[in-house]
Structures are given as structure tokens and as C-alpha cells.
Amino acid sequence: MSAYKITEHKYDMVVVGAGGAGLRATFGLAQKGLQTVCLTKVFPTRSHTVAAQGGISAALGNMGEDDWRYHFYDTIKGSDWLGDQDAIEYMCREAIPAIIELEHYGVPFSRTEDGKIYQRPFGGMTTKYGEGPSAQRTCAAADRTGHAMLHTLYQQSLAHNARFMIEYFALDLIFDEEGVCRGVLALDMAEGSLHLFRAHGVVLATGGYGRAYFSATSAHTCTGDGGGLVMRAGLPVQDMEFVQFHPTGIYGAGCLITEGVRGEGGILRNSNGERFMERYAPHYKDLASRDVVSRSMTVEIREGRGVGEHKDHILLDLTHLGPEVINEKLPGIAESAHIFAGVDVTKQPIPVLPTVHYNMGGIPTNFYGEVVRKQGDDPDAVVPGLYAIGEAACVSVHGANR
Known part of the structure; x- marks a missing residue:
């Protein structure tokens, strides 16, 4: 018998995490008529998908x-x-x-x-x-694409009567004697009380683990909770060495400056004012893949062509785009640059540096979202009742880079 009082709940399905993947799963399950509950550390529209630009x-x-x-x-x-x-x-x-x-x-x-x-x-x-x-x-x-998606999916989830348990932290997965995942033990962070959510299946949509690093574009909620849950249950994780660095995090803050800035015509420049990506990727220039751009920026800095007092970052210039384009297509970037870098992007470049952005590794799954593990001669044996989706999962559609 437990020394702690545990409140029990019964649902058809439990979803852990309320970002884009978690809300789409919650909405989809509820739409099919399943009694569905979504556990989330923060209010759903504050999940990290809201920062996707x-x-x-x-x-x-x-x-x-x-x-x-x-x-x-x-x-x-x-x-x-x-x-x-x-x-x-x-x-x-x-x-x-x-x-x-x-x-x-x-x-x-x-x-x-x-x-x-x-x-x-x-x-x-x-x-x-x-x-x-x-x-x-x-x-x-x-x-503000993530913001638009997150609010839409949350509204659809509510419209289909999904239940949300807000400020609940998942502690452990619950399995029966046959090894079928039957629920989650969670902590109500407001009260400090324990809750057992029994279900026919659990979907982990807990996002990445970017906050394991000093500088990351991730929110402070991105702490790899799903990976911790499966490892505590004796299950494996996969490809954890593959971590993507986004080329343009705001220097000193890590806040993301979307690739869309370069898609709209923004240019990376070194201390000489040179558009250096023309040397590294003559065809795609500033729109080469993220790993190529991040490595190129790092080479520029290491060879002494960085900017600033310590020559330790690069400039992202969008002054030539003009206020009209910036205000129509990049309003959030202008706001972020002003808040986190003190820069008016219509007049000054943004100081940027490659920053941890995405985790390709995670909980191994097949493309149905079912969690898998090696069992005997089967390298992809399904863990019944347990699913993982979004950044928490590793299918792997991203390999070594997204």
C-alpha cells in the first residue's frame, strides 16, 4: 500500500504534452469518440510550438x-x-x-x-x-505559424470535449504484468498531490531536450521528460547524439530568429561586411541547409572574421528589405530583435550565433507512432499501449539533421 494518497482517474487514452503533436493527437482521439485526457506542464497555448516561426x-x-x-x-x-x-x-x-x-x-x-x-x-x-x-x-x-497552429488545435480539442489537466508533471509510466502500458503517474504541481491516470494507451508528446544545453532556442519546458519516462521504464532511446544547431539564435539570448528571415532575403555578414555564404554554398548561399550554414558561421568566427568586441558572432542583415516587407512578413522577428538584442531591424543587423534548436534523437518508434525496442531477434518489437510522437520520438525522419 502506498504511503501517499493517490487520486485515480480512468480514460481511454492519455496524452502527455500539449504542443503541436500532443494537441493533434488529443483532438484526433477525442474526435474518434475516445475519452481522452491531455497532461501538460503549462497551459496548452504556452507550449513550445507557440514559438515556431x-x-x-x-x-x-x-x-x-x-x-x-x-x-x-x-x-x-x-x-x-x-x-x-x-x-x-x-x-x-x-x-x-x-x-x-x-x-x-x-x-x-x-x-x-x-x-x-x-x-x-x-x-x-x-x-x-x-x-x-x-x-x-x-x-x-x-x-507566427506555430502560434496559429497551436491555438487552432487547442480550440478543436475543446470542441471535441477533450479533457486537459494543466500544470501536471508526468513522473512514471504504468505497465501491467504482460508489459502493456496502462497509464501514467503524475504530479499536480499546484497542490503537490499524486494522480494515477489509468488508460488503454499512452501517447508521449513531450518535445525535445534542448534545455540540457547552456544556449538553446527551446523554452525552459523542453527538458526531455518523455525520454526520462521511457528510460525509467527500462526502455531505450535512439540517436541522442544528433542535435541540430540553428544558425540564427540571438547572440547572448539564444532566442530563435527564423530561417524565414533568410527566406525573405536576409543576409549573413561577417566583420568585413561580406556575404560569406557565397563562398561556402555558391548556389543556395544563405539558404543552404542549417548544418552547412552553422558550420560556415563557426569557420568565419574561428578564422577571426566574427563581429563584436570578442569577434564571437555574426550579423544577420535585413535592413535592405524595407519596413513594409518586415512589418508584413516578419513582425514577430522585429519584436524579438528589439526585446532581446535592442536592435531596430529596419536600421541595424541582428547579432546571431548557432544555437541548439532541435533534437533528432528520442524515443524509437515505427511510423505508426508505436514505441519499439529490441526483443530477442526482433529489433522493432512493439511496446503495446505506448506511443511517441513529435520531437520526443525518433522514427527517424530526420536522421542526423532536420
Whole structure:
């Protein structure tokens, strides 16, 4: 018998985490008629997806020629050829109807003049399997895409009567004698009380572990909680060595400056005022893949061409874009740069530095989202009743780089 009072709850499904992946799972399960509860450390619309700026990619072809197969090729190449190609094919093909689905749910995407979803270029996006011009593939809601998605999915979850337990911290997974995951033990952080959530299945959508690093674009809630849950249960994690550094975190703060800034025409410059990416990636320049740009910036700094008193960062210049473009397409960036760097982006460049941004590793799953582990001769034995999605999971569609 426990020495602590534990309050029990019974649901069909428990979702841990209320970011983009967690809310989509919560909404989807509730829509199918399952009694669903979502446990979250913070109010759902404060989850880290709210900080996603530049957009979400799908080969809609609204801004020029594109094809999901080009997206497929770019993703495999961007993963340093280490991504699971079956999972990548599925993701890139299904991204198109997924975006249309989000639009129908109410995500207020920015629009082209003829009313289509606006798409901007991001690094590493090509056409003709790398032989053609850059693709404009990233569907955007100005520079607050995550904010728009998160609020829409939360509203849809409420509309389908999903239950939210806010400021609850998941402590341990619960398994039965057959090894089936049957629920979660959680702490009510407001009261300090323990709660046992019994269910037929558990979905882990706890995000990444960026805050394991000193400087990260991640919110302070991104502490790898899902990985901790599965490791305490004796289950493995995968590819934890693959950590993406985003080229443009605000120097000294780590706050993200979206790749969309460079997609709209922003330029990286060294202490000589040189657009140095022309030397490292002559074709794609500032829109080379994130790992290429981050390494190039690091080389510039190490060779003495950094800026500032200690020559330890780089400048991101968007002054040439003009106030009209900035205010229409990058209003959040202008605000972030003013708050965290004291910069008026219409007149001054933003000081930036490569910063931990995304964790490719996580809880190993198949592309159904089922958690897997090695069992006997089967390297992909399913852990019944346990699922992982989003950044917490590792399928792996990202390989060594996203």
C-alpha cells in the first residue's frame, strides 16, 4: 500500500504534452469518440510550438513548381542520408493533405494574391532533385505559424470535449504484468498531490531536450521528460547524439530568429561586411541547409572574421528589405530583435550565433507512432499501449539533421 494518497482517474487514452503533436493527437482521439485526457506542464497555448516561426513544409506548389518527391529527396539529403527512407516518403507524401487539413481546421495561413496558402523558401529546399532552383515549400502564417497552429488545435480539442489537466508533471509510466502500458503517474504541481491516470494507451508528446544545453532556442519546458519516462521504464532511446544547431539564435539570448528571415532575403555578414555564404554554398548561399550554414558561421568566427568586441558572432542583415516587407512578413522577428538584442531591424543587423534548436534523437518508434525496442531477434518489437510522437520520438525522419 502506498504511503501517499493517490487520486485515480480512468480514460481511454492519455496524452502527455500539449504542443503541436500532443494537441493533434488529443483532438484526433477525442474526435474518434475516445475519452481522452491531455497532461501538460503549462497551459496548452504556452507550449513550445507557440514559438515556431517560419512555417511548416509541404510540396503544395503554390509559389512555383514543386513535388513531394523533391521534398523526399531534400529530406533524405538533409538527414545526411541517415533518415528512415520509408518514413520520410510517408511524411512528405502525406504532408500535402495534412496542410489542407490544418487549413480546414482554421489555421489562418498567410495568402498569395490569388488566395492560396503562402509559401516561403527555407534552407536545403530544391526542385528537380537538387538540380533545379530553390523551392518555396514552407507554409507560413506570417512569422507566427506555430502560434496559429497551436491555438487552432487547442480550440478543436475543446470542441471535441477533450479533457486537459494543466500544470501536471508526468513522473512514471504504468505497465501491467504482460508489459502493456496502462497509464501514467503524475504530479499536480499546484497542490503537490499524486494522480494515477489509468488508460488503454499512452501517447508521449513531450518535445525535445534542448534545455540540457547552456544556449538553446527551446523554452525552459523542453527538458526531455518523455525520454526520462521511457528510460525509467527500462526502455531505450535512439540517436541522442544528433542535435541540430540553428544558425540564427540571438547572440547572448539564444532566442530563435527564423530561417524565414533568410527566406525573405536576409543576409549573413561577417566583420568585413561580406556575404560569406557565397563562398561556402555558391548556389543556395544563405539558404543552404542549417548544418552547412552553422558550420560556415563557426569557420568565419574561428578564422577571426566574427563581429563584436570578442569577434564571437555574426550579423544577420535585413535592413535592405524595407519596413513594409518586415512589418508584413516578419513582425514577430522585429519584436524579438528589439526585446532581446535592442536592435531596430529596419536600421541595424541582428547579432546571431548557432544555437541548439532541435533534437533528432528520442524515443524509437515505427511510423505508426508505436514505441519499439529490441526483443530477442526482433529489433522493432512493439511496446503495446505506448506511443511517441513529435520531437520526443525518433522514427527517424530526420536522421542526423532536420
